[in-house]
Amino acid sequence: MRPGSIYAAFGSKEDLFHAALMFYYEQLQEGLKQELESHGTVLEGMRAYLRRLAAEATGEIGKGSAPVPACMMVKTLLEVTVDTPGLTDTVNHLFDRVEQDLTATLDQAREKGELPPNTDCARLARLWQAQIIGLRTFAQRRVPVQAVTLLAEDMISLLDPTVSPGANSHGTRTH
Amino acid sequence: MRPGSIYAAFGSKEDLFHAALMFYYEQLQEGLKQELESHGTVLEGMRAYLRRLAAEATGEIGKGSAPVPACMMVKTLLEVTVDTPGLTDTVNHLFDRVEQDLTATLDQAREKGELPPNTDCARLARLWQAQIIGLRTFAQRRVPVQAVTLLAEDMISLLDPTVSPGANSHGTRTH
DNA sequence: CTGGTTATTGAGTGATTGCTCAAAAACCAA
DNA sequence: TTGGTTTTTGAGCAATCACTCAATAACCAG
Numbered sequence: 001m002r003p004g005s006i007y008a009a010f011g012s013k014e015d016l017f018h019a020a021l022m023f024y025y026e027q028l029q030e031g032l033k034q035e036l037e038s039h040g041t042v043l044e045g046m047r048a049y050l051r052r053l054a055a056e057a058t059g060e061i062g063k064g065s066a067p068v069p070a071c072m073m074v075k076t077l078l079e080v081t082v083d084t085p086g087l088t089d090t091v092n093h094l095f096d097r098v099e100q101d102l103t104a105t106l107d108q109a110r111e112k113g114e115l116p117p118n119t120d121c122a123r124l125a126r127l128w129q130a131q132i133i134g135l136r137t138f139a140q141r142r143v144p145v146q147a148v149t150l151l152a153e154d155m156i157s158l159l160d161p162t163v164s165p166g167a168n169s170h171g172t173r174t175h
Numbered sequence: 176m177r178p179g180s181i182y183a184a185f186g187s188k189e190d191l192f193h194a195a196l197m198f199y200y201e202q203l204q205e206g207l208k209q210e211l212e213s214h215g216t217v218l219e220g221m222r223a224y225l226r227r228l229a230a231e232a233t234g235e236i237g238k239g240s241a242p243v244p245a246c247m248m249v250k251t252l253l254e255v256t257v258d259t260p261g262l263t264d265t266v267n268h269l270f271d272r273v274e275q276d277l278t279a280t281l282d283q284a285r286e287k288g289e290l291p292p293n294t295d296c297a298r299l300a301r302l303w304q305a306q307i308i309g310l311r312t313f314a315q316r317r318v319p320v321q322a323v324t325l326l327a328e329d330m331i332s333l334l335d336p337t338v339s340p341g342a343n344s345h346g347t348r349t350h
Numbered sequence: 351c352t353g354g355t356t357a358t359t360g361a362g363t364g365a366t367t368g369c370t371c372a373a374a375a376a377c378c379a380a
Numbered sequence: 381t382t383g384g385t386t387t388t389t390g391a392g393c394a395a396t397c398a399c400t401c402a403a404t405a406a407c408c409a410g
Contacts, residue, residue, distance in 0.1 A: 005358050007399065070253045077315050078245045078253065092317045126313065126322055127329045134309030138301065140252050142267045147301055154302045158333040180388050182369065 017076075018090055024072045025094045029101060042109035046128070047156045053132060054152035057139030071136050073098075095129075102128050115161055131155045192251075193265055199247045200269045204276060217284035221303070222331045228307060229327035232314030246311050248273075270304075277303050290336055306330045 010016035035052060036045035059067035073094055080088040102125035109115045115124075135155060139148045185191035210227060211220035234242035248269055255263040277300035284290045290299075310330060314323045 002359055003399065004360085004401075008357070013398065074312060075253050078250050078312065088317075095316050123325055123329065126326050127333075130306070130309030130313045130326055130330070132309075133312045134305030134307075137249060137253065137308045137312065138305045141270050142263075150298055151301050151305055154298065155305070158302075177389055178369070179371075179390085183387070188368065 014084070014086060017087065021072060021076060021087075021090060021094060025097065028073075028098070032101065032105070036105065041114055042105060042112060043114045043160075046105065046109075047160075050132070050135065050152050050156055053136055054139065054148050057136055058145045058148050060145060067139075070140050071133070074133055074137060099125050099129060128159065131159065189259070189261060192262065196247060196251060196262075196265055196269060200272065203248075203273070207276065207280070211280065216289055217280060217287060218289045218335075221280065221284075222335075225307065225310065225327050225331055228311055229314065229323050232311055233320045233323050235320060242314075245315050246308070249308055249312060274300050274304060303334065306334065 006016060010019060031052065032046075032049050035049040036042060039045035039048050055061050056068040059065060073091060076087065076091045077095065080091055082088075099122070103122045106115065106119070106121040106124050106128075110117060110119050110121060115121075135148070135152055138151060181191060185194060206227065207221075207224050210224040211217060214220035214223050230236050231243040234240060248266060251262065251266045252270065255266060257263075274297070278297045281290065281294070281296040281299050281303075285292060285294050285296060290296075310323070310327055313326060
């Protein structure tokens with residue numbers, strides 16, 4: 001495809017990028033949905049999603065696939081400035097939607113009794129979002145695969161409402 | 176300053192960027208050192224550092240200062256590719272150094288009895304690093320200042336070896 | 351096959367980028 | 381002040397970038 005076709009179809013580079021970002025978000029959403037559907041509890045699904053992100057980032061999925069690159073939404077968030085107001089709005093809107101998705105998911109978990117009834121799910125959703133961002137970004141480093149895997153497990157332990165941190169993975173469990 | 180001066184001083188755009196990254200890392204290091212020196216325990220210093228990052232990112236430092244932009248190292252990590260091998264090496268080396276700095280700091284905490292003696296400090300350091308990345312990146316979103324502040328507090332609670340997550344901030348403590 | 355619609359292309363254009371360099375300016379020890 | 385060194389500058393150059401458009405090709409219902 002040459003530039004003309006693309007401009008005919010999308011209008012401008014920014015519009016194309018906008019469409020790509022939307023598509024990317026839908027893929028993210030789909031990935032979480034898949035994990036939630038294939039696990040017994042909501043929290044198990046979310047934990048599986050974190051593990052999946054770690055596996056994808058390290059390229060340890062089908063063993064033949066290349067590592068998934070950094071999160072497009074994060075990359076965009078870090079590059080937008082005052083002179084890209086359209087993209088700034090778009091990426092912020094998408095992050096809001098991710099937050100809403102996670103909040104709704106955690107609300108479900110709370111309703112099912114997987115979380116304490118007084119849990120502030122919006123707040124917990126932001127904590128999960130930060131973990132996802134931290135995990136995927138960390139995975140961009142040139143580190144052993146195991147460092148990413150263990151990081152995901154540590155995050156899962158931290159976010160698990162039934163595990164006490166005195167017995168967490170930085171101590172007794174390893175070495 | 177015009178391009179000629181800069182090229183005379185630094186050689187190339189990449190060399191200039193390299194020097195800027197180094198300087199940036201030294202500032203990071205200095206910031207952590209300051210917080211460690213002005214607090215009673217190592218872990219208190221590290222918690223204060225997380226709060227400081229949150230405050231800087233939201234522009235709530237002296238109330239007159241603009242929000243600190245996204246982390247230069249993270250932005251670089253997410254942008255380097257196979258055709259910028261020099262920068263890839265540099266940024267990975269700097270992340271390694273941050274990991275070593277955090278590991279050494281946590282080792283101190285362990286030696287002082289602030290952490291269990293069997294703590295895997297390198298692993299815990301990576302968890303801290305991921306929290307810092309997640310916090311600062313999250314703070315780039317157009318969200319209420321309080322969302323960032325609470326996120327930092329939640330991370331601090333999670334990383335606190337003396338607080339049980341059943342009594343964490345997403346439930347009983349708030350609302 | 352035909353006519354009309356849609357998609358793709360090659361060739362280009364103006365703006366920006368990364369960089370160079372000779373000349374001018376600033377600096378500075380003797 | 382002078383002579384030599386260092387810094388800065390303006391002008392410019394090749395390459396890339398974002399984009400356009402007339403011409404061509406592909407498609408497709410009748």
